[in-house]
Amino acid sequence: MGHRYSIEKAEAFKLEGLIIENILKEDTALEPEDVRNIKEMNLRLCGGKPYALLVDPKAGSTINDEARVLLASREMGDLTIAKAILIYTQKQKIIGNIYLKINKPYVKTRIFTDRAKAIKWLHTQISNFSAKEILAAKK
Numbered sequence: 001m002g003h004r005y006s007i008e009k010a011e012a013f014k015l016e017g018l019i020i021e022n023i024l025k026e027d028t029a030l031e032p033e034d035v036r037n038i039k040e041m042n043l044r045l046c047g048g049k050p051y052a053l054l055v056d057p058k059a060g061s062t063i064n065d066e067a068r069v070l071l072a073s074r075e076m077g078d079l080t081i082a083k084a085i086l087i088y089t090q091k092q093k094i095i096g097n098i099y100l101k102i103n104k105p106y107v108k109t110r111i112f113t114d115r116a117k118a119i120k121w122l123h124t125q126i127s128n129f130s131a132k133e134i135l136a137a138k139k
Contacts, residue, residue, distance in 0.1 A: 005041035012041035027060035072103035082125035084118035
């Protein structure tokens with residue numbers, strides 16, 4: 001299974017291949033500092049190589065406006081190929097849509113209610129990314 005990193009509000013681990021999963025613990029509110037700490041865990045897990053991200057925000061977990069802006073930034077998108085966010089509730093769906101439409105994340109991001117579909121989409125994004133990398137290397 002490999003490494004698993006934990007902070008008070010979240011944990012991060014390698015799910016499969018290039019996919020890293022972030023679980024946001026129940027009833028926590030992410031702040032900018034948490035976003036930075038999670039990113040740090042992800043960078044440690046990927047060892048400086050590009051990765052795709054599955055975010056699983058458990059019930060009641062939220063993110064404040066400032067943290068959402070930071071999360072969407074180019075700086076936080078470093079090495080991230082794509083991001084799939086799982087949602088379970090109407091409230092999460094609303095927050096997710098605000099994130100996509102207003103914060104406009106630098107990283108290609110989609111919201112899913114189905115975990116298997118989210119993982120499948122991430123694999124597709126990784127394949128597309130890898131194909132682009134190979135083409136770029138040939139030039």
